[in-house]
Amino acid sequence: MTWRRGILSLAVLAPALAWHGNALAHGATCRRAGGAVAVECLYDSGSPMAFCDVAVYGAASGDSVILAGATDAAGRFAFVPGSGGPWRVVVDDGMGHSARAEITGADPAAAAGADGGGRGGRTGRVCGGVAGVGVIFGIFGIYALARSRRPE
Amino acid sequence: MHISDGVAPIPVAVAGALAALPGIAAGLKVLKEERIPAAALVSSVLFLSTLLVRLPLGPSSVHPLLGGLAGLLLGWSAMPAFLISLFLQALLFQFGGITTLGINTFVMGMPAVGVYLLFNGRIRRERDTRKAFCLGAAAGIAAYLASFVLWAGALLLCGRQLAAIVAIAFLPNLVLAAAEGIFTGFIVSFLARVYPAIFGAPAFEAEGEGL
Numbered sequence: 310m311t312w313r314r315g316i317l318s319l320a321v322l323a324p325a326l327a328w329h330g331n332a333l334a335h336g337a338t339c340r341r342a343g344g345a346v347a348v349e350c351l352y353d354s355g356s357p358m359a360f361c362d363v364a365v366y367g368a369a370s371g372d373s374v375i376l377a378g379a380t381d382a383a384g385r386f387a388f389v390p391g392s393g394g395p396w397r398v399v400v401d402d403g404m405g406h407s408a409r410a411e412i413t414g415a416d417p418a419a420a421a422g423a424d425g426g427g428r429g430g431r432t433g434r435v436c437g438g439v440a441g442v443g444v445i446f447g448i449f450g451i452y453a454l455a456r457s458r459r460p461e
Numbered sequence: 462m463h464i465s466d467g468v469a470p471i472p473v474a475v476a477g478a479l480a481a482l483p484g485i486a487a488g489l490k491v492l493k494e495e496r497i498p499a500a501a502l503v504s505s506v507l508f509l510s511t512l513l514v515r516l517p518l519g520p521s522s523v524h525p526l527l528g529g530l531a532g533l534l535l536g537w538s539a540m541p542a543f544l545i546s547l548f549l550q551a552l553l554f555q556f557g558g559i560t561t562l563g564i565n566t567f568v569m570g571m572p573a574v575g576v577y578l579l580f581n582g583r584i585r586r587e588r589d590t591r592k593a594f595c596l597g598a599a600a601g602i603a604a605y606l607a608s609f610v611l612w613a614g615a616l617l618l619c620g621r622q623l624a625a626i627v628a629i630a631f632l633p634n635l636v637l638a639a640a641e642g643i644f645t646g647f648i649v650s651f652l653a654r655v656y657p658a659i660f661g662a663p664a665f666e667a668e669g670e671g672l
Binding site: 353399401403404406407409434437438440441442444445446448449450452453456457 | 463465466467468489492494497498500501504505508509512513515545546549550553554556616621622625626629630
């Protein structure tokens with residue numbers, strides 16, 4: 310009689326165990342979504358802003374973050390806009406460097422061109438460097454002129 | 462070692478600006494006419510060194526500060542020199558930021574002034590180029606590490622976690638501090654031999670007069 314009770318118990322428990330197994334995956338599915346906007350965040354040196362915190366702000370959300378995440382190893386982050394935007398994406402490496410991008414959902418080019426780092430590549434940097442040195446000497450020159458005209 | 466726009470809350474940015482102001486005023490007060498070309502030159506070097514020399518280390522990149530060299534050559538006037546170079550870096554290349562200009566000036570400029578107060582007198586009196594090298598190297602390393610400590614402190618005030626800052630940034634910056642120390646040592650030993658007046662009297666007279 311004992312083995313009959315064992316079989317009966319298993320028969321009763323089996324549906325319950327099977328139901329529990331189904332519950333682990335209940336209602337959870339993943340599929341590829343279209344319409345995502347991806348940003349790529351790079352330091353001015355060209356290296357990716359990898360694994361940095363990302364916050365997405367909407368036009369109506371003000372300072373409230375509507376989506377948070379992190380970039381991948383290549384400095385990329387993607388999200389699917391719920392409307393046309395604009396969306397403000399702020400990437401922060403936690404070390405004092407941040408990049409910003411203004412994105413509209415219908416304009417992927419806006420995302421591709423968005424970064425908060427240096428601008429203009431190597432040529433732009435050289436031109437900016439030369440201009441900056443000129444401005445520095447100009448500022449100190451004006452300061453020298455002002456000091457020389459100051460009455461003793 | 463710049464802190465970007467938007468990273469610092471407004472109270473921290475204002476506090477940084479207020480902390481930097483006295484040093485900038487003191488630097489302008491002691492900046493005599495004959496030292497203005499040197500200040501312009503050093504400010505240009507500070508501007509370009511950050512711009513052109515970037516070493517990819519870890520997830521980010523580090524760049525020389527040259528605070529030790531600026532402090533030894535300019536004294537208190539290193540503060541306005543840093544201010545102008547940082548302003549143009551923010552304006553032209555978005556390094557750092559306009560709202561964080563005060564913090565960045567304080568973080569990079571005050572260690573330069575500290576190094577000037579600690580090392581400049583000894584370097585002026587030093588005739589041995591090896592000892593001048595050692596003093597210059599010590600000044601370069603001290604200024605860099607002090608800037609790192611101030612920068613980490615500023616980020617803590619901005620709500621960052623100390624463990625994350627140290628984990629990511631400490632080792633690369635330690636390497637660069639050593640490199641900058643060696644570079645500063647070579648420059649100082651060379652200048653002490655060929656043009657010792659560059660570490661010269663005007664800054665000391667100005668210190669007594671201005672502060």
